[in-house]
Amino acid sequence: MTANRPQPRPGVLDIAPYIPGKSKAPGAAKVFKLSSNETPLGPSERAVAAYRDVGEHLEDYPDGSATALREAIGEAFGLDPDRIVCGAGSDDLLNLLARAYLKDGDEAIHTTHGFLVYPIATMGTGAKAVAAPETNYTADVDAILKCVTPRTKLVFIANPNNPTGTYIPFDEVKRLHRALPANVLLILDAAYAEYVRRNDYESGIELVATTDNVVMTRTFSKIYGLAALRLGWMYGPAHVVDAVNRIRGPFNVNGPAIAAGIAAIRDTAHVEHAREHNSKWIPWLTEEIGKLGLKVTPSVANFVLIHFRDEKVANAANDFLMKRGLILRQVGAYKLPAALRMSVGTEEANRLVVQGLKDFLGKAA
Ligand SMILES: Cc1ncc(COP(=O)(O)O)c(C=O)c1O
Numbered sequence: 541m542t543a544n545r546p547q548p549r550p551g552v553l554d555i556a557p558y559i560p561g562k563s564k565a566p567g568a569a570k571v572f573k574l575s576s577n578e579t580p581l582g583p584s585e586r587a588v589a590a591y592r593d594v595g596e597h598l599e600d601y602p603d604g605s606a607t608a609l610r611e612a613i614g615e616a617f618g619l620d621p622d623r624i625v626c627g628a629g630s631d632d633l634l635n636l637l638a639r640a641y642l643k644d645g646d647e648a649i650h651t652t653h654g655f656l657v658y659p660i661a662t663m664g665t666g667a668k669a670v671a672a673p674e675t676n677y678t679a680d681v682d683a684i685l686k687c688v689t690p691r692t693k694l695v696f697i698a699n700p701n702n703p704t705g706t707y708i709p710f711d712e713v714k715r716l717h718r719a720l721p722a723n724v725l726l727i728l729d730a731a732y733a734e735y736v737r738r739n740d741y742e743s744g745i746e747l748v749a750t751t752d753n754v755v756m757t758r759t760f761s762k763i764y765g766l767a768a769l770r771l772g773w774m775y776g777p778a779h780v781v782d783a784v785n786r787i788r789g790p791f792n793v794n795g796p797a798i799a800a801g802i803a804a805i806r807d808t809a810h811v812e813h814a815r816e817h818n819s820k821w822i823p824w825l826t827e828e829i830g831k832l833g834l835k836v837t838p839s840v841a842n843f844v845l846i847h848f849r850d851e852k853v854a855n856a857a858n859d860f861l862m863k864r865g866l867i868l869r870q871v872g873a874y875k876l877p878a879a880l881r882m883s884v885g886t887e888e889a890n891r892l893v894v895q896g897l898k899d900f901l902g903k904a905a
Contacts, residue, residue, distance in 0.1 A: 568865030583765035584807035602795035630772030705839025709740035
């Protein structure tokens with residue numbers, strides 16, 4: 541009976557569906573959502589005002605090229621707006637890149653604990669997702685290069701990576717790029733670039749500007765606090781921009797998102813405030829959680845990966861915190877079943893998680 545009904549292309553039903561971070565903690569008086577790396581500071585007030593203004597004109601189609609937004613991004617980062625494409629979140633762009641460059645039988649490389657959208661986008665095209673092993677929860681350039689075959693068309697790297705929070709220095713990114721065949725597109729996903737404070741880090745702008753096979757993707761969902769609006773952008777060579785523009789939805793970015801994005805990118809004080817908040821709490825969380833005897837992977841992003849003895853303990857800790865309204869992210873789907881990922885929250889949330897873990901461990905002892 542089922543053989544007679546429409547069938548998805550081979551590979552689609554092999555995809556493990558993406559499971560978003562939880563947002564509800566039943567029974568808890570106050571809930572702190574620390575499961576999706578959102579900013580605890582919310583968006584810029586100016587972005588909210590711009591969003592509301594567009595709300596008065598919902599009958600109008602948006603500008604399908606998001607020209608004013610591309611110009612604002614270009615101005616903020618010193619980039620040619622013609623080399624920018626906006627998307628409904630960077631997810632949209634990652635999927636468009638996969639669709640534009642992959643076909644049945646091709647391969648796309650991601651890393652073992654890399655962002656889950658990469659294998660999903662890859663397999664959705666009928667191509668094979670190849671996982672390159674990491675070293676110390678960090679992308680390993682040599683391991684990636686060992687996975688390259690004549691069928692490789694894309695390499696996805698999140699830098700910094702989610703859910704590990706680790707990064708690879710610019711020299712390593714350049715070494716990877718140099719060793720890749722010229723027909724392989726290197727996608728540098730810099731969703732968390734704004735948070736990084738390392739002299740040896742570069743988000744990808746320089747490589748995109750100087751080569752023909754590198755794309756950088758960025759998002760408004762993290763430091764800009766506009767996750768609900770679904771807004772991201774990519775910067776790429778003109779020929780990649782042209783290919784993506786041919787297949788994207790003609791109005792893939794909505795009007796309120798365009799307006800809010802322009803205001804958000806111009807509110808540099810708000811971004812700086814969010815960066816300062818993160819720079820203060822990342823080391824604090826790493827140290828305080830470490831003092832409890834738990835390993836925390838050193839993070840340059842806005843979240844930490846906390847390691848427990850095994851999967852059972854991680855799940856028990858998750859349940860324990862959840863009862864207190866503290867929602868962390870289980871990362872079994874990222875092949876990290878014994879870990880939990882926690883977004884940096886407000887001071888109150890951060891202190892409550894540390895206290896919660898202390899109580900959990902005391903209770904378990
Ligand atoms: C590494 C990475 N890339 C991309 C995204 C997707 O962001 P967006 O909301 O722009 O689709 C995320 C979101 O969690 C992420 O962690």
